[in-house]
Amino acid sequence: MKTFVTTFTLSLALCAAAGATAQSKSTAPAPAPDTVMLSETTDGDYLVRRFVVRRLDDTSFSLLYRIDSARLVSTLNGNAGELSELDAFVSGAMHDTLRQLRSVVITGYASPDGPMQFNRTLALHRAQDLKGYVDAKYALSQHCPVSVNTVVEPWSACRTLVAASNMPERQAVLDLLDRKLSDATLEAKLKAMPAAWNYLKHNILPTMRRATLVVVYNDGNVVVQRTMLPKAAPAPAPAAKGCGDNCPCEVIDRSITGIIVEMPEEDAGQYRRQLRRQMRDEVRDVRHDARVAGKVEKEQLRGMKQVSKKEAKAAKKAEKAARKSARELERLR
Structure with a gap:
């Protein structure tokens, strides 16, 4: 699932809008919570503010794989929508000068069932498969560093999903997950509970067979905002005040503090x-x-x-x- 932080996008939109409409605006918008003002100067008729934009939250995409497979299938369980969002994101990021990507991290995952060594290799192949896909379609490695990681999910990772489900023998499965058993022993005991194992096999374990792509942004992007300064209306000349028709006093200048x-x-x-x-x-x-x-x-x-x-x-x-x-x-x- 893709994750976005809209406050940053909104703040950048405000900055861009302020610069584009400086001819008509007279006041600068207040900085968004995810920015820090570095300086405020004037340049002719413009107020120039420099902001440092704090790091955006990472944007991530997750794609599922079939059991014992490291080949991406676009039609598998929501992959089509995720790939469509990835395509829109990459196309926008390539032309967005305010979003500066620092790196991309691709991680392949494997579910805990099966031999550990096989699962490690399978997770690595899934990460490499997704990297090959984005490089072939977007040449992503030419634009920023792309690294590959692997993770074999432990059985303990199933506990939250099991606890939130209505699977058969749920409490017995939770008790097994809480015991300190080897992976092979735990899997054997779970397979000895046919109804519970069938639920795990079709509803929980498939969600762990995946590869994720996480976009990491640069810290401290600097944005410059230019806003036209308001022009104050000229103050009316003060009316002369005397103390009478025969007053010998004469006001010379009242534009400064006091009266001469x-x-x-x-x-x-x-x-x-x-x-x-x-x-x-x-x-x-x-x-x-x-x-x-x-x-x-x-x-x-x-x-x-x-x-x-x-x-x-x-x-x-x-x-x-x-x-x-x-x-x-x-x-x-």
């Missing part, structure tokens, strides 16, 4: 006198603070000198006492 006015000469002279007084007060305060700081500094220096003199006198006394003690010791000897 031409003051009458009388008011301007008063303002200049007030400014000079304020400057003289500030200078006086600075000088006063400097004188106070000088006095404090002198007092500190005077105190430090007095302390130094006292320490010097004490040192001389100690030195004299030490010399006197030394002379007395000499006399005693």
Whole structure:
């Protein structure tokens, strides 16, 4: 069954649509949840956004094979529809520059019944058969790396299908699947239950005989979105406001923060006198603070000198006492 994540496709569609209709749009659509904005700049009349698109979920296709066969049959149990979807997908992916394929992984599967070595070989042949099909039809290996894997399904893989079914002796089959038995022993015990084995053979085991094709996308595809910037309507000129017919004030420019006015000469002279007084007060305060700081500094220096003199006198006394003690010791000897 094919798996798609539509949110990515939708987000890419939004980006593409925004770029194609930039002449008529004035705002950019919000980025989808699966994208991360890298930068936002302007280019002339356009807003340019760069998004990194997170990795898409893998797209997968599954094709069934007949028992003990590694030849693809298009008419087998839904294979025709799956092949049709694969054809549509590959045709679109070859022309889609936003979807960048990193690799394709083809896995062949075999059901658990039968000898293990035979099943491994059968699974490998099924993977190689599907790879040969897509290479012959689409030359897929020329466009991206294609790897081949093999899986032999264990009997434990049947448990979920058995539990969800209404097969005969279902509980007995579940009990056997839960026991730690060898594959050969488990298969023999299941075949000893004819009704249960018949159901397994026709309804469960055939779904495990398949090959899958999984498309892996690149991480971090970058998409550029260009959107025309909206053009703001010019703001109307503000009406001049005066304080009366005889008002001597005249508005010069109101396009900037605040209002610049031409003051009458009388008011301007008063303002200049007030400014000079304020400057003289500030200078006086600075000088006063400097004188106070000088006095404090002198007092500190005077105190430090007095302390130094006292320490010097004490040192001389100690030195004299030490010399006197030394002379007395000499006399005693």
